[in-house]
Amino acid sequence: MDLERFRERFGDKVKIDKNILTLADKKDLIRVVKFVSKYFDVLYMLIVVHRPPKFELNYIFSRYQDQEIIQIKVEISDKENIASISNIFKSAEWEEREAYDMFGIVFRDHPDLRRILLPEDWPGHPMRKDFVVTEEIKHWTGLDLKF
Amino acid sequence: MGEIELNIGPVHPATHGVLRLKARVEKDTVLGGDVEIGYLHRAMEKIAEQRLFNSFFPNVDKLEYVSALNWEILYASVLEKALGIDIPPRAKYIRVILAEIQRIMSHLIFIGAFGQDLGNITVFTWALRERELLMDIVEKISGGRLAPMYLRVGGTEYDLPEGFDSMILPVLDRLEEKVNKDYKAVTYENSLFKMRTKGVGVLTRDTVKKYGITGPNMRASGIERDLRRSEPYFVYDSLDFDIPVEDAGDSYARFMVRIREIQESIKILRQAVRALPKGNYINKQPWMFKIPPTEAFVRQECPRGEGAMFLVTDGGMKAYRLKIRSPSFYTVQAMPEIIKGARVADLFTIIASLDPVMGEVDR
Numbered sequence: 001m002d003l004e005r006f007r008e009r010f011g012d013k014v015k016i017d018k019n020i021l022t023l024a025d026k027k028d029l030i031r032v033v034k035f036v037s038k039y040f041d042v043l044y045m046l047i048v049v050h051r052p053p054k055f056e057l058n059y060i061f062s063r064y065q066d067q068e069i070i071q072i073k074v075e076i077s078d079k080e081n082i083a084s085i086s087n088i089f090k091s092a093e094w095e096e097r098e099a100y101d102m103f104g105i106v107f108r109d110h111p112d113l114r115r116i117l118l119p120e121d122w123p124g125h126p127m128r129k130d131f132v133v134t135e136e137i138k139h140w141t142g143l144d145l146k147f
Numbered sequence: 148m149g150e151i152e153l154n155i156g157p158v159h160p161a162t163h164g165v166l167r168l169k170a171r172v173e174k175d176t177v178l179g180g181d182v183e184i185g186y187l188h189r190a191m192e193k194i195a196e197q198r199l200f201n202s203f204f205p206n207v208d209k210l211e212y213v214s215a216l217n218w219e220i221l222y223a224s225v226l227e228k229a230l231g232i233d234i235p236p237r238a239k240y241i242r243v244i245l246a247e248i249q250r251i252m253s254h255l256i257f258i259g260a261f262g263q264d265l266g267n268i269t270v271f272t273w274a275l276r277e278r279e280l281l282m283d284i285v286e287k288i289s290g291g292r293l294a295p296m297y298l299r300v301g302g303t304e305y306d307l308p309e310g311f312d313s314m315i316l317p318v319l320d321r322l323e324e325k326v327n328k329d330y331k332a333v334t335y336e337n338s339l340f341k342m343r344t345k346g347v348g349v350l351t352r353d354t355v356k357k358y359g360i361t362g363p364n365m366r367a368s369g370i371e372r373d374l375r376r377s378e379p380y381f382v383y384d385s386l387d388f389d390i391p392v393e394d395a396g397d398s399y400a401r402f403m404v405r406i407r408e409i410q411e412s413i414k415i416l417r418q419a420v421r422a423l424p425k426g427n428y429i430n431k432q433p434w435m436f437k438i439p440p441t442e443a444f445v446r447q448e449c450p451r452g453e454g455a456m457f458l459v460t461d462g463g464m465k466a467y468r469l470k471i472r473s474p475s476f477y478t479v480q481a482m483p484e485i486i487k488g489a490r491v492a493d494l495f496t497i498i499a500s501l502d503p504v505m506g507e508v509d510r
Binding site: 041042043044045047048049050058060062064066067071090091093094102115116117118119126127 | 184185188190192193355356357358359370372374377378444455457459467468470472476477480509510
C-alpha cells in the first residue's frame with residue numbers, strides 16, 4: 001500500500017518510516033485510524049510499551065486480501081488517557097481492555113472498560129515498569145505461603 | 148417462560164479449559180452471551196521481561212500446551228530477527244517438519260475433543276491413538292512430549308535422530324489411511340455427525356473480518372489466506388501443498404478444513420523429509436546474549452491461526468517487552484456473536500468447533 005496517501009492527507013503530523021507511522025500528537029489518532037480503516041480490515045495487535053514516564057502505543061493493522069500491515073505509533077504520558085478506537089475496529093475492544101488491565105491506560109469512550117485477565121479487585125497494573133510487588137500482592141499470588 | 152441466564156464454566160469439561168460463558172437463553176434458543184476469560188492467566192509477558200532470552204523457552208511450551216513446538220519456533224524466529232542472524236538450511240527443514248508434526252497433533256486433539264462433545268467417544272480414542280504415534284516421534288527427537296523444549300536461537304538443540312525418515316514415513320502412511328477411511332466413517336461421512344454440525348454455528352465472513360479471526364476458522368468461512376503460502380517463511384515456498392478452504396462457515400466446514408489440513412501436512416512432511424539437506428543444524432549462539440535496542444515483529448501460521456510476537460529490546464539480556472498475539476484470543480472474543488440463535492444443545496459443539504486453547508488466550 002502506498003503510504004504517500006498519509007503524507008498527502010496529514011502532512012507533517014505523521015512521520016513515515018517504512019510501514020511505521022509515528023504520530024506527533026495523540027489528538028490525531030482517531031482521524032488517522034479512520035483513514036486507516038478505509039484500507040485495512042482489522043486491528044491485528046496493540047502493543048503497549050512502558051518507557052517511564054511515557055507509554056508508547058503501537059497499533060498494528062492488517063487486512064485479509066494481502067499481507068500488508070501498517071504500524072501506528074503514538075506516545076502518551078503515563079498519566080494521560082487516550083481515545084478508544086473500538087468503535088472503528090471492533091477487535092480493539094478486548095485489546096484495549098487488556099491494555100487497561102496491564103498498564104492502567106484509560107481509553108475514552110470505550111463501551112466496556114474493565115479488567116479482562118486479572119481479577120476485578122487486583123491491586124495495581126502489573127506490566128508497568130514501576131510496579132512493585134507489595135505484601136498485598138504476595139498474598140494474592142500465594143508467594144507468602146509457607147510450606 | 149422468560150429469559151434465563153445460563154452459566155457455563157469456568158471449570159466444565161466441554162469448555163476446553165477454563166472459559167466462562169454466560170449465555171442468555173429463552174426456551175432452547177441462545178439469545179446472546181458474554182465471555183469471561185483470565186482464569187488461566189500466568190503473566191507470561193511479565194515473566195518474559197524478567198528472564199534471559201533463552202530461559203523463556205520452557206515458558207513458551209506452557210503458553211500453548213497443545214501446539215508447543217509451533218510457538219517455540221515462533222519465539223526462536225523473533226529472537227533471530229531481532230539479532231539479525233540467519234539459520235542453516237537443515238534447521239529450516241527441521242523446523243518445517245516439527246511445525247507440521249505439531250499441527251497434525253493439534254488437529255488430532257481437535258478431532259478427538261470435538262467427537263467427545265458430540266458423544267462420539269470412538270473417534271476420541273482413535274484420534275489420541277494416532278496422536279500417540281507422533282508423540283513418540285517428538286519424544287525421540289527432543290526427549291519431551293507435551294513440552295519438548297527443543298528449539299534454540301539459530302536452530303535446534305540436537306540434530307534429528309538417525310533413521311528419522313524410516314521412523315516417520317510408516318506413521319504418515321498409517322495416519323493417512325486412518326484419516327481417509329476410519330475417521331471418514333465415524334465423522335464426516337456419518338449422517339448423525341452431519342446432522343449435528345451442518346448449518347450449526349455459522350461464522351460469516353463479516354464476523355471474521357470484524358474480529359480478526361485467522362487460521363482454520365477463517366478458512367472455513369471462505370477466505371483463502373495462509374501465511375505459509377502468502378508470506379512464506381523457512382522453506383514453505385519450495386514445498387507443494389494446497390490451502391483447504393470451505394465456504395459454509397459452519398461447524399462441519401471447520402471440521403473439514405482441519406481434516407484436509409492434516410492431509411496437506413502429511414504431504415508437506417513427506418516432501419520435507421525427502422528434501423532434508425545434510426549439514427549443520429544450528430547457527431550456534433552463546434547461552435547469554437544481548438540484543439541491541441530494536442523492535443522485531445514476526446508472525447507465523449500456528450494450528451489455531453496466525454500467531455505473532457512483537458519483541459522490544461533495550462540492549463540488555465532480557466526482553467524489554469514481549470507481546471504475544473494469540474489467535475484464539477480473537478476467536479473467543481467473537482464467540483457471543485457466533486452462538487447467537489443457536490440451540491443450547493449445540494452450544495458445546497460450537498465452542499469445540501472453534502478450537503480455543505485457554506492457555507493461549509489468557510497467556
